[in-house]
Amino acid sequence: MQQSVAEIRRLIARHKFWDYLFAIVGMICLMAGILVLLALFADLIKTGAPRLNASFFTSFPSRMAEEAGILSAWVGSVLVMFVTACAAVPLGVAAAIYLEEYAPKNWMTAIIEINVTNLAGVPSIVYGLLALGLFVYTLDLGQSILSAGLTLALLILPVVIVATREALRAVPGSIREAAYALGATRWQMVSDHVLPYSLGGIMTGVIMGLSRAIGETAPIITIGALTFIAFLPNSPITPEFPFVNFKWLMDPFTVMPIQMFNWTSRPEEEFQLNAAAAGVVLLAMTLAMNAVAIYLRYKIRKKIKW
Amino acid sequence: MSASVQATLKAEAKDLNFYYGDFKALKGISLPVYDKKITALIGPSGCGKSTFLRCFNRMHDLYPGNRYEGEITLNPDNVNILSPKVDPIEVRMRISMVFQKPNPFPKSIYENVAYGLRVRGINKRSILDEKVEVALQNAALWNEVKDRLHDLAFNLSGGQQQRLCIARALAIDPEIMLFDEPTSALDPIATASIEELMDELKDRFTILIVTHNMQQAARVSDYTAFLYMGEVVEYNDTKKIFTNPDKQQTEDYITGRFG
Numbered sequence: 221m222q223q224s225v226a227e228i229r230r231l232i233a234r235h236k237f238w239d240y241l242f243a244i245v246g247m248i249c250l251m252a253g254i255l256v257l258l259a260l261f262a263d264l265i266k267t268g269a270p271r272l273n274a275s276f277f278t279s280f281p282s283r284m285a286e287e288a289g290i291l292s293a294w295v296g297s298v299l300v301m302f303v304t305a306c307a308a309v310p311l312g313v314a315a316a317i318y319l320e321e322y323a324p325k326n327w328m329t330a331i332i333e334i335n336v337t338n339l340a341g342v343p344s345i346v347y348g349l350l351a352l353g354l355f356v357y358t359l360d361l362g363q364s365i366l367s368a369g370l371t372l373a374l375l376i377l378p379v380v381i382v383a384t385r386e387a388l389r390a391v392p393g394s395i396r397e398a399a400y401a402l403g404a405t406r407w408q409m410v411s412d413h414v415l416p417y418s419l420g421g422i423m424t425g426v427i428m429g430l431s432r433a434i435g436e437t438a439p440i441i442t443i444g445a446l447t448f449i450a451f452l453p454n455s456p457i458t459p460e461f462p463f464v465n466f467k468w469l470m471d472p473f474t475v476m477p478i479q480m481f482n483w484t485s486r487p488e489e490e491f492q493l494n495a496a497a498a499g500v501v502l503l504a505m506t507l508a509m510n511a512v513a514i515y516l517r518y519k520i521r522k523k524i525k526w
Numbered sequence: 527m528s529a530s531v532q533a534t535l536k537a538e539a540k541d542l543n544f545y546y547g548d549f550k551a552l553k554g555i556s557l558p559v560y561d562k563k564i565t566a567l568i569g570p571s572g573c574g575k576s577t578f579l580r581c582f583n584r585m586h587d588l589y590p591g592n593r594y595e596g597e598i599t600l601n602p603d604n605v606n607i608l609s610p611k612v613d614p615i616e617v618r619m620r621i622s623m624v625f626q627k628p629n630p631f632p633k634s635i636y637e638n639v640a641y642g643l644r645v646r647g648i649n650k651r652s653i654l655d656e657k658v659e660v661a662l663q664n665a666a667l668w669n670e671v672k673d674r675l676h677d678l679a680f681n682l683s684g685g686q687q688q689r690l691c692i693a694r695a696l697a698i699d700p701e702i703m704l705f706d707e708p709t710s711a712l713d714p715i716a717t718a719s720i721e722e723l724m725d726e727l728k729d730r731f732t733i734l735i736v737t738h739n740m741q742q743a744a745r746v747s748d749y750t751a752f753l754y755m756g757e758v759v760e761y762n763d764t765k766k767i768f769t770n771p772d773k774q775q776t777e778d779y780i781t782g783r784f785g
Binding site: 395400412 | 583585588590615618619622623625627629630631632641642644645646680691694695698
């Protein structure tokens with residue numbers, strides 16, 4: 221029984237109605253999410269704009285809102301991120317290489333793998349509590365930049381491990397076999413091939429992890445970052461030999477989100493402006509890091525296509 | 527049969543069984559590989575020819591659950607390369623391989639060829655330069671790439687990439703070269719150039735080639751083994767196999783009646 225052309229057209233029209241309907245509903249859902257976020261950003265920028273000038277970046281916090289700045293906060297954030305990266309990258313990358321390339325595939329490694337993924341979902345305050353006990357008291361590192369950096373490193377370690385494993389897995393087996401067939405050991409295969417070829421993905425994962433860490437507040441408060449700091453840590457670079465020192469690692473500190481938190485909890489209206497301005501700076505830092513990650517991914521993808 | 531009289535034995539599989547876990551993929555394979563000759567392995571998909579080839583450089587050791595039984599002896603030292611006492615890396619240093627799909631490293635043309643040498647601890651620029659050039663010449667690729675040795679290997683065409691992989695396998699001066707369907711991913715023109723190349727190489731290298739393409743086996747090889755269901759059905763001079771095979775099954779396969 222053949223359908224007439226008119227019937228077929230009516231049928232298509234009816235099917236297409238649902239097609240269009242979903243497209244419209246989907247677009248509205250998307251806009252609801254995006255527009256709310258954009259409105260928040262715009263409001264933040266509008267509120268904070270009057271404070272966003274050079275002296276905001278070069279002043280310490282102060283009791284006078286107009287004179288207060290984020291110098292100690294952004295320096296603290298940069299130093300803490302540096303410690304975090306130094307700890308999380310080698311640990312995370314090495315762990316991922318071991319899991320992906322070396323570990324035998326059995327139930328033990330399966331359990332470890334599942335748990336690594338689960339660790340990424342542990343609330344950050346729990347890491348904060350753990351770090352308070354381990355780094356601050358047991359290891360006696362104090363309420364220092366070092367403690368904070370290590371805490372955030374723990375926090376992003378699962379992210380780095382998962383991202384690195386995915387990057388390693390993207391290297392096709394035929395490349396591994398090619399290296400082995402030439403007489404390479406496992407380590408030669410990893411260090412000469414798999415690792416360099418997956419560097420883009422690994423770096424992307426690391427930056428994503430760091431951009432999460434830079435906004436973390438709860439664990440840093442838990443280990444006891446100060447909320448009002450009107451001095452800088454010791455400089456990591458010194459004019460005399462050996463040109464570096466590590467005293468800064470043990471200095472007290474504050475970071476951007478804590479400075480924000482401190483200002484938002486003040487009763488005076490003017491401090492809200494400071495908080496908004498600091499929020500804009502923090503957002504800009506995070507977006508810049510994500511942009512670098514996207515750029516790296518794009519660039520390396522373009523160079524290596526399997 | 528005259529060829530086999532003067533040829534010396536380079537390697538020999540003796541009653542070789544191979545298991546992927548519980549699955550017995552090779553059943554009692556015995557096969558000689560003659561020095562400076564091309565031995566072709568033909569047979570339908572899943573007959574075990576690639577599995578057999580990959581025993582020669584212990585590629586199966588890379589994956590868990592694989593097991594060898596029997597021997598492959600390699601001359602002149604008459605060592606059983608399947609013995610657990612023999613390091614698979616040592617075997618791979620002596621026997622190199624060209625894969626089904628071209629698999630160059632995402633490095634420069636030069637570094638691709640040099641890698642096998644670097645693994646052997648050769649890092650002196652002058653020696654590398656010379657060996658890379660010789661290998662590329664032997665692989666009939668030198669003239670096409672000599673002005674862009676430091677370009678990425680991925681920029682080459684498929685056929686050129688495969689010749690690059692052959693150069694990479696040649697550069698280390700292997701005792702045996704394994705070719706695992708080296709032209710199955712290539713167009714007819716690139717295939718012809720690879721076959722021509724194999725013809726030039728056979729005076730200097732011992733080659734064991736798996737191929738799906740019976741014309742290819744007939745054209746390039748000196749000896750041919752027909753494998754079916756993990757067993758050698760027939761092994762003989764290529765001419766004999768393709769003109770007057772002893773077994774009906776072989777004849778059915780090469781005439782295209784099955785497989």
